[in-house]
Amino acid sequence: MLSGADLCPTSQRIAREFCGNSDAVASLGGMVESGRLPHAFILEGADGLGKSTFAKIIARGAMCLCREPLSGGCAHCRKLRENIHPDLMYVQGSGKTNAISIDSIRSMRKEALIAPNEAEKRVFILEDCDTMQSAAQNAFLKIFEEAPPHVVFIMTCRSAMNLLTTIRSRGRIISLNPVEPEEGARYIADVMKAAELSQARNAMAASGGNIGEALRLLGSESASQAAEKADSIASGIMEAMCAGSELSLAVSCAAIGKDRAMGGMVCAILLERLRCALMTAVGAGETVDSANPHALRLGATLSPDIIIRQIDEINELNDMLRINISMPLFNTKLAIILQRRK
Ligand SMILES: [Zn+2]
Incomplete structure (x- = not known):
């Protein structure tokens, strides 16, 4: 060397x-x-x-x-x-x-x-x-x-x-x-700016000095963290819907923040749970496997018409993510859609 x-x-x-x-x-x-x-x-x-x-x-x-x-x-x-x-x-x-x-x-x-x-x-x-x-x-x-x-x-x-x-x-x-793990971690953090140094160190240790593999690990790690966060935001939103609180609904939707990708992920989870709620509302709940408890509660309280409308409107809102809707507006619109009770 x-x-x-x-x-x-x-x-x-x-x-x-x-x-x-x-x-x-x-x-x-x-x-x-x-x-x-x-x-x-x-x-x-x-x-x-x-x-x-x-x-x-x-x-x-x-x-x-x-x-x-x-x-x-x-x-x-x-x-x-x-x-x-x-x-x-x-x-x-x-x-x-x-x-x-x-x-x-x-x-x-x-x-x-x-x-x-x-x-x-x-x-x-x-x-x-x-x-x-x-x-x-x-x-x-x-x-x-x-x-x-x-x-x-x-x-x-x-x-x-x-x-x-x-x-x-x-x-x-x-x-x-392969490179020295510490040298690779500094490269990932300081030159590529792809992760915090501490995360990069863990990934480099796990990859045995292979930077590409470490980046892949970091990517899948951040993807699974993002999925977890989306799930928790969606659950907060469903909880607020069940409680019928407009304020907590607005707060839960605002938790999406400015992250467009997060907006899309939360929409996907909400759509899935609302479809499950719809099945319950039309009396076909038993056809849903592993039903989400919030979805079941909503299905028991909302009419199928309202749920169908919410599903349609969330789909439209989701499309707007791709044409640059501002995120504060997105979050507000989402809360308005989900507040609908008639
Ligand atoms: Zn040159």
Whole structure:
């Protein structure tokens, strides 16, 4: 492992945007700084270790015209960051095995022969090459051999061992590895701003140093927290409806706050419970499995007509979430709909 002080300036800039993996960073930085980039890379590593991110940094390395390489100011750096660079192309798999087909390789070949639009290089990122059939790999090998000098290929895979030896021997293999959990946690919290440091530490510990996996854990954690909150707000609203208190109904609806997604989730729960109340109101309550107690109480007190109207109006209100209704107005309208008793 290299320490930051041993890295060339370009590697140091890469290290600021790519966490850990100092060997990979140092080797790419060195190649970019010397202007000697191979025309084929094989980027290997488990899912979540940043292959896509690193592939894009290689693409930037191939195209960047910043005075200090990869400092981000040139048009190529900017367009690559915004995913609008015409000289970066992705080749992806399809079908059940998600393998890159021989047809995709053939159309890539045509593209590769065309001169770049704006940069000096055209970069092709071939994603998840592990399942690529030998025929497709051999077709790719032919392009390799006749590739014009303006082309850079980047293949990503879980393991380079899944590729033909002939391909492996012609590409520069870069391996990505898990990072130190603390370093990864700081990256998630400070650079990506994707979570609080304490949450990021827990997720990094659970993921064994895999940042992508930690982000997935953080995402599902926040999703389950949001679902819990939506459930509790919806229950508060149903309780207020049962109690017939306009004030508590307004307060419960206001708990949605300014969170649009929360508004949608609360609507979905309310709709489900009101449908259950409707079944009870029309005397078909026994057909509802695991009935919500609030729904049963409401079904016993409200007429089916009122419940049907509330369901329709909540559906309409829910649609307004998508056309930018203000959230305070949304919360107020929701309370008004649910207050209806005739
Ligand atoms: Zn640049």
